[in-house]
Amino acid sequence: MSLASQLPALQVAVPMLTAPLVALLRDSHLSWAAAFAASAMSFVLAIAITGQVIGGETLVYHMGGWAPPFGISLYIDELSALLLLIITGAATLTLLAGRGSLEEQVGEARMPLFLAAWLLTLAGLAGIVVSGDAFNIFVFMEISSLATYILVSGGPQRRALTAVFKYLITGTVGATFYLIGVGMVYMMTGTLNIADMEVRLAEVSDRNVVYVAAGFITIGLALKAAIFPLHAWMPNAYTFAPHIVTAFIAACSTKVSLYVLLRLDFFVFQKNLVDHELQFAYLLMPLAVIGILYGSIAAIFEQNLKRILAFSSVAQIGYILLGASLISVAGFTAAVLHFFNHALAKTALFLAVACLGLQFAKMRLEDLRGVGRSMPWTLAAFAGAGLSLIGVPGTAGFVSKWALIGAAMEKGAPGAALVALILFSSLLAVVYVWRIVEVTWFGHGGEQAKAAGGGPITEAPLWILTMTWVAVLANFWFGFDSSLPMQLASSSAEEFLRHQP
Template sequence: MNITPHLPALQVVVPILSAPIVLLLRPKGMAWAMTTVTSLMAFCIAIAIVSGVQQGQVFNYLMGSWSAPYGIELSIDSFSAIILLVVTGASALVLIGARRSIDAQIESHRQPFFYAAWLLVLSGLAGIVVTGDAFNIFVFMEISSLASYVLIAGGPDRRALPAVFKYLIMGTIGATFYLIGIGLIYIMTGTLNLADMEVRIHEVADQSPVLLAAGFITIGLALKAAVFPLHLWLPNAYTYAPHVVTAFLAACATKVALYVLIRFDFFVFQQNLSGHDLQFSYFMIPLALLAALVASSMALFERNLKCLLAYSSVAQIGYIVLGASLVTVAGLTASIVHIFNHALAKGALFLAVACLAIRLSSTQLTDIAGVARRMPWTMAAFVLAGLSLIGVPGTAGFISKWYLITAVLAKGAWGIALVFIIVISSLLAVVYIWKVIEQAYFREPQQANGAVREAPLELLAVTWVAVLANIYFGFYPAIPVSLSSAAAELLLGQMPQ
């Protein structure tokens, strides 16, 4: 039997079916093993999909064989493929190294629930990406969100609870707005299939419900994606979540919301709503720039390592939005490449933080003083991943920064002003990353942390895999770049529909 056509469905079905099985596995080692194996399978499926897409294969899968506008269609293009790679890759990588960190933070009788929730997040995120149906996106979005609330609240820190409550409120409002938007579009077009919607919306594009829908959808998704100033839920949720959960979610959760945002605003609205590009630019560019500046400045003053990195994420989301809001193929390419590269850099950084936290039981900056002598490999990984975040050449971060600045410069005179702001924000990144490095390398430890030693091997190993990926994709960016530029051309309609 040829399994290839079924890959899109398997991408979702495999983790979602494993979730209840994991729940039943009592020895906690088994639960971890099952989750990891499932996650690895999902990663393999994603790789198979990516290689298929790169060979020009088209994935359109009709659920239950109902034909397209009526049934739910799963469809995968190069844009979905690259996001799938990020989501499943982050999950698999983090899980492999996560076991001891989870043992340290989650009570063992709760672990089966924890792993089941993890698989639900994974399948929800993958589902959002593979599906071609607007309402289906809502369902998967809520599956992944609800499960990720559980993951975040799972840690031992009680401050996670108010943080997760805030996330739940804001996330639900975002999802509800999205639902309103979908409803309005459905009234006007009578379809929920994205491809079908793209065609039909053209006739009713000037009607006010459609414009209202565009507004609701964009804002709802911006909330989920933590676009400044709707990012308020993010810093605390990331800070107080279990360390490995932060590494996983920071790498991909907001990225998937951005994926839907870009999918709607470019694929569905862009060519049909008159003036949509200008509205999108004028609305989003200032927000993106504010995100880059304000969030980076906030990161400067943070005393908690995870919170510092969380604010840095908000700033980096600003870059992604900035690239998209240029509404050019170059800009959108930069944006998608940065989704990929930032996931690599931030994933590696949060993994390094997990390494530190498992030995120090703290993520306060003052507590990591002088730790580089005890944990040289961990800190070396942090330094390299930090360089990638800053965008030093030879790392993945540089590639996306190069594309972004090129795209911005192509905008002419006011592009130079934008470059100026990007540059300032990058320099702020230098400062806050270096603050951490100085603390770890040059400050004397506060107490005698003689017992502190290098992090567990498997966690360190996955951290280094992520770091090496940063360097590899800094020199050989062909895979993300080719997928991204194909995606950008597709989204902006430069290919036959």
């Protein structure tokens, strides 16, 4: 077997096997270098995998050469590839940018262990995405979640602990719900392989069990994906985590759960539930709509920069869900595009927050008044990424908003209402982004007294600033040339909706 055919396994194995090594390295710099090397390696693997699947090819890999039903299979299609790009890209970029920020917030002594958790998170998230087996997804989900709890609890304030405890309880309940659902499906079909599940579920006579299983899986994953109204754990977890960790998990952790939700709902249940689209759409679309409005409005009234962005994520997850719940190729394309584009915007925004975090202990807006004058590049990066969050043309956010509105327009009169909603919430995004822009550039007072070291505020170090700008420029790049995510999104939409008449 050539190396190229082993890529799916390596994608998980590289970070997972590097993790104990990193933990054993006692030196902060060395462990960082090793962790970064593993992340970068994963990113390269993800690019290679994307190159293999991009024509509509699907990679199926049998662990240890054991074919299903006995062996465990890995399954990578274009949607998986897109998520792998997001996960590994975000991990690499944030790790590269964040050494200084992590050393300050986590402490050099704890770095090796912390970075081991980082790599386990990466391995777990990648594992979920490449896995073609429902139970393996559960295991990887728990690996990534447990490691994420450790990352979040590394935050410097003590409230990080209470936030992470809530996250742990919610996350475990969600995962266990998912496990119950998977158990029921296994009981009926005798398989855990997602592709087989779809086929065999069709032969099951008792539809009620299918409904219950679908319900457990949907709710469990909705908890982990922070879909409104199950998002309560998220704002605090994002706020009190170390800034770099927030940048990483905001880009991918909830999205990966959403990905599993979409995969199971569309692959396993779509064909097997009568009126699946109605149940799916009628349950999730209202949640998406309320989530969009609630998240945007809550963001407007928040006082803490990171909480504003966290609530904005609640709204943005709503966009993804809204696109998917339209049950059309255009809608699903928009949802998948938004996976990618929202990850770009949020990574850039939280990296800018990390730049600020090197100068400020807390992220309250009132402390940040007028900081744009002393840190113009950081705040310019923030404003640029904020434009992408709003969806100004020329940014990545615009591409997915364009696709989403176009998809909603296909739906006639209710579609028009959805268009109005999307536009209205874009205006709300203008409000909360612009509020930050105004305070940071034109506010007065506050900025001198609150500096972390007590000295005058200076621009963030060149390195992290450069990486932040890389993320911001990626927003503009993919705003103008969206062909890569567009192609991956539209063909995965075709695949997911293949049973749709």
